[in-house]
Amino acid sequence: MNVSNGELVLSAALDDVVEVGYFSRSQYHCLQAGLLSKQFLILTGLSGSGKTQLARLLSKWLCSRVNSSLYELLEKAATSDGFLENYDLLCVNNLVVEVINKRGSAKTIIPLPTNVIFEWYHALKNGEIEEGKDPKESRHIIGALSAYQKYIHGFYTEFFKLAVLMVRESEKDEGRDNEKTVSGTYQLVSVGADWTSNENLLGYPDALRESCYRKPDNGVLDLILQAQSNPDLPHFLILDEMNLSHVERYFADFLSAMESGEAISLHDDTGEDWGAEGSLKVPAKLKIPKNLFVIGTVNVDETTYMFSPKVLDRANVIEFRVSEDEMQSFLTNPVKPDLDAIAGQGAQYAKAFVTAAKLKDVPLDAATREAVSKVLMEFFPQLKEAGAEFGYRTAHEICRFIYFHKELSTDWKFEAAMDAAIMQKLLPKLHGSKKKLGPVLAALIRLCLKEGDWLKNDPIKAEDLVAENAVYPQSLEKLARMRKRLQEHGFTSFAEA
Template identity: 30%
Template sequence: MAFWNGETKVKKKSEFSNLIINSAQGYYLQYLTALRTKPFMLLAGISGTGKSRIVRKLAQATVTEELQKAEGYKGTDFTNDRWTLHSPANFELIQVKPNWHNSMDVIGYLSNIPSPHYVFTPFIEFIVKAWQHPEVPFFLCLDEMNLAPVEEYFAEFLSAIESRSFEGEEYLTDPIIKPFNSFGEDVAKKMVNTLFPNFTAGDTESAITKVIKHFRTRGLTLPKNLIVIGTVNMDETTFSFSRKVLDRAMSVEMNEVNYDSFLTDTTDDDLKAIVKAFEENDDADLNALLVDRHIEAREIIDDLGDDARFTIDYLKRINALLEGTPFKLGYRATNEALIYLQASQEFGQTDRISALDNFTLMKVLSRVEGDETKLKITDSEADKERIAKAEVNVDEAKQYGDLNILTALRHIITNQLGEQDKLHSVKKIDSMLSQLKRDHFVSFWN
């Protein structure tokens, strides 16, 4: 999908890129790039840093005046009022409960009392609402997502998010609720009436009719404008994430606290600047970037040119190091790395080093967990072979500590991306190495 028009493409994109870069040095641009890559994100950090608030702010940034008016908004200055909306029409907060050990609390269930009918949940009702406004991003925040095992209550979503594809022009995923018609006509009719109480059966040409037909015949699938963000606190009361979950999400850390911005009420200035930059450029649409995302890297690989080859070579070296470990990357990670690089450019960030630095944090380091034995690199022939294939200079890697996966990764990162102090992935590895030395165990989610 093109976001830049005609003969003014180069000039306007350059001007717009500079405006974005100059006005948005905070973390919001990283969040938006990650969501442009994939509509499922884990937002992790210490308690009290405003993780769920960020999701609400993203909804405020993208909600349309028309949609908010349908929810009762009667103000006259929507440009400013949007930032004070407590309940943007495209936002839903669902608090995860510790007793969620199956998907009934997420996707609902079929009940026979007093007669057969389907019990829907706020999660499903919000998805149905998103289906009715396909051009607006809808943000669903799962607060304290890891209070219960994610694989147990979120299995259908985890499966569906990886089934995204296009059938012609139609966006499809596997259903999280099977086709309504499969429940029988009586139950299917009740399901439709519950979700669409104002629907008139005679209105055969409306958009709602098409949605209902989709639900009846294909099931309730994920709409392309649905974005799910789980907030995460890692402490003794929560569950850790399996690599199945991490593989399917973009993981972002939020541990920095800026008291100066907090006291001057400027913590959201970066996001406001980004929105303003988009609004002042007729050839760019923030909502479109967050709705019409790429799914397969082959769609954009030609546009990336040399950056694509650089990215592949970088990931090949990392994967050579991770060969034989549970941390090895699959095709999914490579696909997302290329899409993330393209998304970064579409948000005005032309530096591939910065993009790959952030991607390394989200998708590589987030997988690393274990004690000294699990991370150790030995003198075995197998380990020597993978060190050689990864082109790791052992002496240089040992500058950072005992030879292990983290020190070898640090060598690859600095060798490929540079010795820049600003590399977030290098700072994170140094923190993880300190944790490993202190506790003899390390996790990205420390």
């Protein structure tokens, strides 16, 4: 995935991902295309079907292996007088530190990957190398186990210098746990049944201490602030079991801010950011950055709350189910996927991922745009009968999804992309009684079928609702399940069918 001359060029680059576990290439395409077209994605369906694992998979693959507390030490070391007296600092982020040696004549940029710096730091802390020794000798000790040989032997002086300064910074604050491993660019948060306001995500002003702000312990606010500080890197917030509490109570501000681009008010504006535990201070108003992607997982049972149409309309919704064939395939080798094996392997695509997501207008070709328009105008009047018609926002986001789905695919078919879009954006809001939905489901089912004799039947026979007869097989299967539930219970919804 790369950006060149203003044109977006996407590559699937998935071979190292889809082999990790029980995820299909089509699932991963939909996940990426869904997030690129919309910041908010909902994964719903069967409990234990891999929803959270797939969200973590993408996050770990795109995000570099970064320890946030180590990163704080690195920032202090790189901006210290002891380092800046010899080097001009160009940038420091989760991936790389770029410097120019003031004493060098070439004035070339020296790239120092953060992972390599951390290797030197750990070696120094563990006594494998010594501060008083020549770094030229120490590089052989580091290099024996390092995966970054070309950097170590070229820039060992810079790595050693930063490692020494990091150790000194860590010694200044002995009470702090600098070895605690926390993901730098993604956060997995379990939603609690007692979440009744946005304080669980964004914290609150301390009523007892002036100009002090209490951040939530789950790290969500720090993740948002870090995303603002690193606008070129993707940051992922995974909200696990999102519907254990009423989503509208704790997530309404988020939804509104993501859609409108307006800021959320956190505390009184006193002219400066308020202090808080941790290195990042809290501004009076907070905008949700475009490089923050929110993935919510949803299990549907009697202990959870249903999502309102308002929430569903503001997300892409991907459903997870497990077929008999998939279960049989899994049981031949029933092991959990090793997500650490692919951590950081897609970091080279991180900046392009954010650049793509920030595109306001996607260059969807005329033929594809016309095909999308034809399908949507077939579905619109049928959905309108159920009060579930879509607006301009949904139509725009479907066009974006189709574009990114096409760019990510090596063997792209319009029907497959449109099938996914129908499932993710048009069907989730469907719910109602037999009287309300019966005729609507019948009409939608006909739109999902190829031309054939079965279209003459009224109602269409259940045995004809199979993938071989479908233009949009996923959507047809879903509508068939909804129709069956409607016949048996007199009521159905997308989530429960």
